[in-house]
Amino acid sequence: MLEENTDSKKTESSLKSPQGGALNFSFPKKEKLTNKKLFEALFTEGKSLREFPLKLIYLKTDFKEKVPIKVAVVAPKKKFKTAVQRNRIKRLLREAYRLNKPLIFNNIEGNYAFIFLYLGKKTPSFDEVDSAMKKLLGTFLNKEFHEKID
RNA sequence: UUAGCAGGCCACCUUAUCGCUGCAAGUAUGGGCAACCGUGCUUGGAGAGGAAAGUCCGGACACCAAAGUGCAGCAUAGCGGGUAACGCCCGUCCGCCGUGAGGCGAGGACCAGUGCAACAGAAAGCAAGUACAGUUCGGCUGUAGUGAAAUCGGCAAACUCUAUGCGGUGAAACGCCAUGUAAACCAACGUUUGAGGGUUGCACGCCCGAGUUGGAGGGUAGGCGGUUGGAACACUUGGGUAACCAUUUGUCUAGAUAAAUGAUAAGGAUAUACAGAAUCCGGCUUAUGGCCUGCUUUUAAU
């Protein structure tokens, strides 16, 4: 089932998938993580993966909304003092996630909450964030998804 | 052109694709007698700043069931004007700085009272008195020496006085809805002869008042309104030295809530400073790229 989906990513059949479509690059409000309790749970119980300059904290949960993943993005205030820098980083992370969504959206079962942390010291370019995001999502899939199959 | 002074303006732009947040219209669907409301899709149009910042002043607005009186406290300080108001702005006098264009100034009062003055110096504020000279011979006058200041005063960004102003708390204000033990249990005090609470730091006064406080144990920390049309912006004419005021016509110009402006490609120039609204305005201060205009000096370099 899942392998078929990855193979037929760019075909028309996957566009009609009930989960929102493989080529759906949208990032609506539903897919944002807003619950305070979930945040706390993530920081205490969540597992983490690193791919410099990014860090992913994730946790398997259930939501009321029919969305597979909820995502939040963090830029630390200690390293980046101005709001402009923090906004810039958060926008880049969000954009990178949005464009790489199809990598994981069709290969996942259940609900996950994600937090992306930025660990670098300087404001990055989009290419850096994008490549790191791709690697990070790949390792996430390998860990969670293949371990379960085995 | 370089240096300096003052004032004003702009804040990379255009197109395409993908994406985000409100608004309007249409449409599908669910609910409702209906008005409408929720969700999805499509189209159209809008979407951070000159400082949005610091939170340093001044207001609007909201609440405090008296928001009252007195004391305390705080702020301002030539004079005149502007303003909703101000510690802001304009004009002007004076003082200081600069060759100059110009800039800066908490700039009332020590003949109301209290206080302060290290070192040096004979003496630093009930006075006392060195040396020399002069002399109308009166411990009268001058000079020297110390010091910021020597019988003349100085210092109120010393207490203070004078004049004027200020009630307090800030959108996490405040109103409504939802959720949930729970009109649960134990102890103390009390029900008009009043426990306790509210009311500005204190006192008085005033108001509310049948519950309040503590223990043990537990619940929610969500949604809607406030929330963007305003001391608004642009322009016409008139008044005023100016700040500004009056007036004509026109425009609608962000409303997020883990928090909306980004990515990619192409072109103009190849590079883009400081920096992100959070209730809203008027200022001040600080950060910062570039352009334009007028003026100043020696006429120094071309």
Place this chain on the structure above:
RNA sequence: GGCCGCGUGGCGCAACUGAAUAGCGCAUCUGAUUACGGCUCAGAAGGUUGCAGGUUUGAAUCCUGCCGCGGUCA
């Protein structure tokens, strides 16, 4: 978003009612003592008082503006 508080040698503090030399403890360095080290004793170095202005004869202290850090709220 609002409201408070604090900045003094490397660290923790004092001097804040203006007075010329900014003090104390720990740590550091040098010497003495010891076979060596510690303890102890003697001595030394280390400060733009967070920064910049102002008032004053004189500022860590008073005033103004910045910078940094911390706390608090329904």
